[in-house]
Amino acid sequence: xxxxxxxxxxxxxxxxxxxxxxxxxxxxxxxxxxxxxxxxxxxxxxxxxxxxxxxxxxxxxxxxxxxxxxxxxxxxxxxxxxxxxxxxxxxxxxxxxxxxxxxxxxxxxxxxxxxxxxxxxxxxxxxxxxxxxxxxxxxxxxxxxxxxxxxxxxxxxxxxxxxxxxxxxxxxxxxxxxxxxxxxxxxxxxxxxxxxxxxxxxxxxxxxxxxxxxxxxxxxxxxxxxxxxxxxxxxxxxxxxxxxxxxxxxxxxxxxxxxxxxxxxxxxxxxxxxxxxxxxxxxxxxxxxxxxxxxxxxxxxxxxxxxxxxxxxxxxxxxxxxxxxxxxxxxxxxxxxxxxxxxxxxxxxxxxxxxxxxxxxxxxxxxxxxxxxxxxxxxxxxxxxxxxxxxxxxxxxxxxxxxxxxxxxxxxxxxxxxxxxxxxxxxxxxxxxxxxxxxxxxxxxxxxxxxxxxxxxxxxxxxxxxxxxxxxxxxxxxxxxxxxxxxxxxxxxxxxxxxxxxxxxxxxxxxxxxxxxxxxxxxxxxxxxxxxxxxxxxxxxxxxxxxxxxxxxxxxxxxxxxxxxxxxxxxxxxxxxxxxxxxxxxxxxxxxxxxxxxxxxxxxxxxxxxxxxxxxxxxxxxxxxxxxxxxxxxxxxxxxxxxxxxxxxxxxxxxxxxxxxxxxxxxxxxxxxxxxxxxxxxxxxxxxxxxxxxxxxxxxxxxxxxxxxxxxx
Numbered sequence: 144x145x146x147x148x149x150x151x152x153x154x155x156x157x158x159x160x161x162x163x164x165x166x167x168x169x170x171x172x173x174x175x176x177x178x179x180x181x182x183x184x185x186x187x188x189x190x191x192x193x194x195x196x197x198x199x200x201x202x203x204x205x206x207x208x209x210x211x212x213x214x215x216x217x218x219x220x221x222x223x224x225x226x227x228x229x230x231x232x233x234x235x236x237x238x239x240x241x242x243x244x245x246x247x248x249x250x251x252x253x254x255x256x257x258x259x260x261x262x263x264x265x266x267x268x269x270x271x272x273x274x275x276x277x278x279x280x281x282x283x284x285x286x287x288x289x290x291x292x293x294x295x296x297x298x299x300x301x302x303x304x305x306x307x308x309x310x311x312x313x314x315x316x317x318x319x320x321x322x323x324x325x326x327x328x329x330x331x332x333x334x335x336x337x338x339x340x341x342x343x344x345x346x347x348x349x350x351x352x353x354x355x356x357x358x359x360x361x362x363x364x365x366x367x368x369x370x371x372x373x374x375x376x377x378x379x380x381x382x383x384x385x386x387x388x389x390x391x392x393x394x395x396x397x398x399x400x401x402x403x404x405x406x407x408x409x410x411x412x413x414x415x416x417x418x419x420x421x422x423x424x425x426x427x428x429x430x431x432x433x434x435x436x437x438x439x440x441x442x443x444x445x446x447x448x449x450x451x452x453x454x455x456x457x458x459x460x461x462x463x464x465x466x467x468x469x470x471x472x473x474x475x476x477x478x479x480x481x482x483x484x485x486x487x488x489x490x491x492x493x494x495x496x497x498x499x500x501x502x503x504x505x506x507x508x509x510x511x512x513x514x515x516x517x518x519x520x521x522x523x524x525x526x527x528x529x530x531x532x533x534x535x536x537x538x539x540x541x542x543x544x545x546x547x548x549x550x551x552x553x554x555x556x557x558x559x560x561x562x563x564x565x566x567x568x569x570x571x572x573x574x575x576x577x578x579x580x581x582x583x584x585x586x587x588x589x590x591x592x593x594x595x596x597x598x599x600x601x602x603x604x605x606x607x608x609x610x611x612x613x614x615x616x617x618x619x620x621x622x623x624x625x626x627x628x629x630x631x632x633x634x635x636x637x638x639x640x641x642x643x644x645x646x647x648x649x650x651x652x653x654x655x656x657x658x659x660x661x662x663x664x665x666x667x668x669x670x671x672x673x674x675x676x677x678x679x680x681x682x683x684x685x686x687x688x689x690x691x692x693x694x695x696x697x698x699x700x701x702x703x704x705x706x707x708x709x710x711x712x713x714x715x716x717x718x719x720x721x722x723x724x725x726x727x728x729x730x731x732x733x734x735x736x737x738x739x740x741x742x743x744x745x746x747x748x749x750x751x752x753x754x755x756x757x758x759x760x761x762x763x764x765x766x767x768x769x770x771x772x773x774x775x776x777x778x779x780x781x782x783x784x785x786x787x788x789x790x791x792x793x794x795x796x797x798x799x800x801x802x803x804x805x806x807x808x809x810x811x812x813x814x815x816x817x818x819x820x821x822x823x824x825x826x827x828x829x830x831x832x833x834x835x836x837x838x839x840x841x842x843x844x845x846x847x848x849x850x851x852x853x854x855x856x
Contacts (some may be wrong), residue, residue, distance in 0.1 A: 148233040161381040178265075210656065240293070241286045241289045254274075293463065302332070314337045318346065377399055471753070488510075555812050566584075611632070678719065714835045744759075
């Protein structure tokens with residue numbers, strides 16, 4: 144399938160060939176027939192992409208500060224690599240989609256295959272959209288009309304926040320597409336509507352909808368005009384749908400409002416507010432969030448958990464349905480807003496000069512391509528031919544997120560592995576990485592990897608809640624499996640993985656516990672020797688703050704940061720002590736510690752008498768080292784600081800280690816692929832993998848119970 148994407152690095156808008164997405168639980172697979180180009184939003188994104196890096200930095204000063212903080216913590220070169228990799232990430236364009244339902248995911252009701260629907264899907268021939276972002280189109284509404292639904296909902300949400308009553312005077316500043324739709328809905332609501340725009344053509348179009356229009360270039364000061372039209376009372380409300388860097392718009396909105404008036408911001412403008420303007424009139428100012436309640440709420444959008452109607456009358460989906468009803472009854476007229484209809488293949492007619500475009504609404508029209516069992520979606524996209532022959536491992540990667548992009552693929556350079564597949568849920572990120580790293584195929588179908596007999600090794604880097612299921616599937620298919628930590632996020636998952644591992648004969652299992660492969664840790668291990676003497680280990684992870692709404696904190700998705708990340712140091716403790724974990728006890732900061740804590744200390748008893756303490760903190764300074772390790776034994780000490788320096792004290796012939804940041808990723812992958820090619824012992828013994836995984840789960844359980852937890856054999 145084809146999809147329009149935007150490169151933030153080059154500013155180029157591309158019609159990219161991608162594998163079609165797979166329908167998943169709670170979603171619908173939709174074949175697109177029409178999509179609307181949101182000229183305001185998409186113009187902003189395209190122009191930002193075309194800006195040079197200095198101009199981009201000036202537009203995002205908050206991001207610049209984050210870059211400087213990262214330089215202090217991680218160094219210049221790793222930070223630059225992160226920044227440039229971020230700029231390479233493509234952005235899907237579009238959010239106003241109309242199409243036909245082709246597949247329905249588990250847990251979705253109220254839809255049938257063949258239904259015409261609207262959604263916030265991108266400009267792509269096939270889209271997969273969660274059910275709460277999809278609405279059925281009434282028969283009386285054409286697809287060209289319905290394509291205005293999502294963008295109309297943005298204006299509708301602004302109206303709902305303004306809460307206009309019959310007969311009030313409402314000013315709409317900015318008569319672009321959202322502004323014209325907003326003004327029409329206000330007229331239908333019984334309001335007297337005044338529209339402001341510097342484009343005379345848009346002002347004339349507004350007049351045809353019964354809107355009083357003001358062009359400041361011709362009429363002079365819009366504030367005076369509004370005051371004259373309202374007998375010097377002022378507007379009851381102002382809805383700003385303009386896009387401008389100027390602070391004049393918010394100032395004018397305040398000055399043209401009546402005392403205790405309401406100002407709602409839907410667009411993007413300068414916000415250098417004058418306190419006096421707002422103070423004297425006791426004005427209310429509110430920023431409207433997209434389509435309405437539910438927007439950016441993962442529980443609502445991705446998990447399909449609706450808000451109860453008696454308590455939240457208007458959600459984004461119910462706003463979609465309201466717009467469709469207005470189109471059905473003729474209260475909202477959109478045909479006169481259509482400037483051009485462009486075939487998808489000729490997309491550049493819209494995007495080529497989008498910065499200078501005077502269009503109001505451009506509609507992309509998609510070719511008719513019906514899919515069936517005899518003509519299925521193409522979910523494997525071949526991009527190149529094999530580069531390596533012989534006994535090298537043949538890999539399939541499942542997951543194309545930040546870890547794969549920033550860590551795994553760079554670390555695998557030079558190991559001469561043949562990567563036959565990379566799988567991603569939407570197809571876009573996987574395809575981009577496949578092109579950059581010479582991967583043969585991009586796919587959205589994991590089964591393409593599992594069912595390919597030529598693939599002997601599967602690397603899994605998806606979200607944590609899918610790890611166990613994918614590992615089990617890989618083991619059952621006889622594949623070697625590498626999974627980024629954690630191996631499992633529940634005890635039951637771990638039991639099932641262990642059973643699958645015990646039942647296979649030829650496959651191996653490797654978890655991404657990379658720290659033990661760092662040259663710093665190898666130097667410490669060599670210094671410790673093989674005497675079996677108990678040691679004392681203290682490790683501190685200054686992990687940094689992650690907002691509570693990020694998926695890693697969701698116990699059902701990420702498992703929490705202790706299971707998801709602190710497990711690195713549980714493995715490190717096992718490796719350096721040379722002994723499995725016997726018991727664990729975790730204590731967390733706070734009066735009522737939570738299961739998903741990320742400020743905790745873990746005490747560990749090892750089978751050989753060694754003792755370890757792991758401090759995992761998210762409340763420390765970014766200026767301090769992210770990771771620090773201290774090892775004490777036989778009047779000897781080793782201190783490792785942030786995988787850059789390691790110093791020994793009281794150790795004969797110990798050579799201090801100084802490197803660039805090296806957490807062992809490259810060595811880990813090289814060792815594992817060498818094992819697959821040549822045999823021998825797995826880089827991490829399986830008993831250690833399962834012991835560490837059990838210990839992480841036991842640590843969280845000890846927080847609940849307040850007691851030491853045994854780690855079963």
